[in-house]
Amino acid sequence: MVEVVDTLKREATGKAAGNVGAPQEPEEKTSLYQARRKIYPQSISGAYRHLKSMLAIVFMGIYFILPWIRWDRGPGAPDQAVLVDLAHRRFYFFFIEIWPQEFYYIAGLLILAGIGLFVATSMVGRAWCGYACWQTVWTDMFMWVERKIEGDRNAQMKLDKTPWNAQKIIKRGLKHAVWLFIAFWTALTFILYFGNAPDVVKWFFTGQAPSVAYWTVAIMGGITYMFAGIMREQVCIYMCPWPRIQGAMVDEDTLIVTYHDWRGEPRGSMRDRKKHPEIEFGDCIDCGKCVHVCPTGIDIRDGQQLACITCALCIDACNSVMEKIGKPRGLIAYASVKAYDDMASGKMKQADFGWRNFIRPRTIVYLTVWMLIAAGLVLHLATRDRLQINVIHDRNPMFVRLSTGEIRNAYTVRVLNMQLEPRQFRIRMEGLPEGKMRILGLDKPPAREFTFDVKGNKARALRVFVMVPGSKVSGRQEFGFAIEALDKDGKPTETATNKAVFEAPARR
Ligand code: SF4
Numbered sequence: 348m349v350e351v352v353d354t355l356k357r358e359a360t361g362k363a364a365g366n367v368g369a370p371q372e373p374e375e376k377t378s379l380y381q382a383r384r385k386i387y388p389q390s391i392s393g394a395y396r397h398l399k400s401m402l403a404i405v406f407m408g409i410y411f412i413l414p415w416i417r418w419d420r421g422p423g424a425p426d427q428a429v430l431v432d433l434a435h436r437r438f439y440f441f442f443i444e445i446w447p448q449e450f451y452y453i454a455g456l457l458i459l460a461g462i463g464l465f466v467a468t469s470m471v472g473r474a475w476c477g478y479a480c481w482q483t484v485w486t487d488m489f490m491w492v493e494r495k496i497e498g499d500r501n502a503q504m505k506l507d508k509t510p511w512n513a514q515k516i517i518k519r520g521l522k523h524a525v526w527l528f529i530a531f532w533t534a535l536t537f538i539l540y541f542g543n544a545p546d547v548v549k550w551f552f553t554g555q556a557p558s559v560a561y562w563t564v565a566i567m568g569g570i571t572y573m574f575a576g577i578m579r580e581q582v583c584i585y586m587c588p589w590p591r592i593q594g595a596m597v598d599e600d601t602l603i604v605t606y607h608d609w610r611g612e613p614r615g616s617m618r619d620r621k622k623h624p625e626i627e628f629g630d631c632i633d634c635g636k637c638v639h640v641c642p643t644g645i646d647i648r649d650g651q652q653l654a655c656i657t658c659a660l661c662i663d664a665c666n667s668v669m670e671k672i673g674k675p676r677g678l679i680a681y682a683s684v685k686a687y688d689d690m691a692s693g694k695m696k697q698a699d700f701g702w703r704n705f706i707r708p709r710t711i712v713y714l715t716v717w718m719l720i721a722a723g724l725v726l727h728l729a730t731r732d733r734l735q736i737n738v739i740h741d742r743n744p745m746f747v748r749l750s751t752g753e754i755r756n757a758y759t760v761r762v763l764n765m766q767l768e769p770r771q772f773r774i775r776m777e778g779l780p781e782g783k784m785r786i787l788g789l790d791k792p793p794a795r796e797f798t799f800d801v802k803g804n805k806a807r808a809l810r811v812f813v814m815v816p817g818s819k820v821s822g823r824q825e826f827g828f829a830i831e832a833l834d835k836d837g838k839p840t841e842t843a844t845n846k847a848v849f850e851a852p853a854r855r
C-alpha cells in the first residue's frame with residue numbers, strides 16, 4: 348500500500364520515478380535567498396476567524412479612539428485621557444500622571460508586558476503573533492480591503508494574470524489608495540498621542556504642525572503601508588526576532604496548532620479514493636484548503652514551522668472540510684506535543700486540553716513574577732509621593748563670612764508640586780540648631796521655617812541662604828531641609844526631606 352501511495356504522490360507532484368541511467372536533469376543552482384512566492388490567502392469563516400476579527404476590532408478601536416477620549420484634570424491641566432506631553436515632560440494616563448523621574452513605572456510596564464508575553468507563549472504558543480501583534484492585525488485589515496476590492500483568492504490570482512486594462516488599473520489603484528489612507532490615518536493617530544488631538548488635527552491639515560509631525564506621519568505611514576500591504580508574512584518570517592526567541596518558552600504542554608497525521612495519512616483526494624478503493628486512506632482529502640487560507644502560505648501538514656503564527660485559520664478551514672465529508676472535526680487542532688503523542692499512540696482520543704495545560708511549574712513561575720511586579724507597581728503608584736525636593740549647594744564660594752561674624756552658605760532648593768492643584772508648602776531646617784535661613788524673594792527676616800506657594804504641576808526653585816554664627820560652627824556639618832505640603836488648615840499632609848552640608852572654616 349505504501350508503494351501505491353508513493354506512486355500517487357509522484358503522480359501528484361508530476362515527478363517520475365528516477366531510472367538508473369536515465370538522463371539527469373541539470374542540477375539547479377541554489378541561492379542563499381529565496382524569491383518571494385506571492386500568497387493569496389483565502390477567506391474563511393469559523394470560530395478562530397471570528398475570534399481573530401473580534402480581537403482586531405477591539406485592538407484597532409482602542410488605538411484609534413483612545414486619543415479622542417477626554418479626562419477632566421481641572422483648570423490649566425491637559426484634558427486628554429492618554430497623552431505623552433513632551434513639551435512639559437509628562438505622561439498622562441487617565442487619573443495617573445507620570446513625571447520624568449518616575450519613568451521606572453514605564454519600565455515596569457514594559458517588563459510586565461514582556462513577562463505577559465512569556466506567560467501567553469508558554470500557555471498557547473504564538474497566540475500573540477496570531478491574534479494581537481500589530482503586524483497581524485493591520486495585515487488582516489489590509490487583506491480584508493484587498494478582498495473587498497479584488498475578490499477572494501481565485502479572483503486575485505486571476506487579476507494578477509490579467510494584462511493591464513482599465514478594470515485592473517481601477518481595482519489596483521483603488522486598493523492602494525485605500526491602503527495608503529489607512530496607513531496615513533494610522534500614522535496620524537500615532538501623533539495624536541503627543542498633543543491635544545483636536546488641535547493636532549487642525550494644525551496638521553492647516554500646515555501649522557511642527558515639521559517633525561509631518562516626518563513622523565510620512566515615515567510611520569510608509570512603514571505601515573510596506574509592512575501590512577506589501578511585505579506581510581515576510582515581516583513575521585524574516586524580520587521579527589520573536590519566532591526565534593519563543594522556542595525557549597514553549598514546552599511539551601504548550602498548545603500549538605498541529606496536524607494529526609496518524610489520522611490524516613495516507614492522504615488522498617476524492618478522485619484518488621475512487622480510483623483506488625483498495626487503499627485505506629486517512630481523513631485528509633488533500634484539498635489544500637488549510638494551505639490556501641494560511642496567511643504565511645505554509646502547509647501545516649509538514650509539521651511545526653517557524654513561519655506558523657498560530658492563527659488557527661487552518662483549523663477553521665479543515666473543520667469546514669471535515670464537516671462537508673462527514674468526518675469528525677479536529678484533523679488540524681490545537682494540541683500540546685504531549686497530547687499529540689498520546690493521541691498518536693492511541694492513549695487519548697481527542698485533543699483535550701484543560702487547566703493542567705495552562706497551570707504548570709513554568710507558567711506558575713512566570714505568573715508569580717508577573718503578579719509580584721504588578722502588585723509592587725500598583726502599591727507604589729497608590730502610595731507614591733506627590734512632592735519632591737532637590738537641594739544643590741553653591742560650590743563657589745563654599746561659604747561667605749559676613750560682617751556680622753556669621754558664616755553663610757547658599758543653596759538652590761527645588762520643590763516639585765506633583766499635584767495638579769496649587770499647594771502651600773512649609774520649608775524647615777533640621778539640624779544646625781544655631782542656624783537660620785533667609786529666602787530670596789520672600790521678603791521675610793531670617794527664621795528656621797517659611798511658607799510659600801507652588802503652582803499645580805510645577806516646580807519652584809528657591810534661593811536659600813543659611814547663616815550660622817561663626818563661633819558655633821567649624822568644618823563640615825550635615826543638616827537637612829524638610830518640606831511639608833499643607834492643607835487648608837495649615838496641617839501637613841505630605842513631607843519630603845533632603846540632606847545638605849554646611850561648610851565653615853575649620854577652627855584650630
Ligand atoms: S499553519 Fe495554520 S496556524 Fe499556522 S499560520 Fe498557517 S493558518 Fe495559521
Ligand code: SF4
Pocket residue numbers: 611630631632633634635636637638648664665666668678679
Ligand atoms: S484542509 Fe484538512 S483535508 Fe484539506 S488538505 Fe488540509 S488537512 Fe487535508
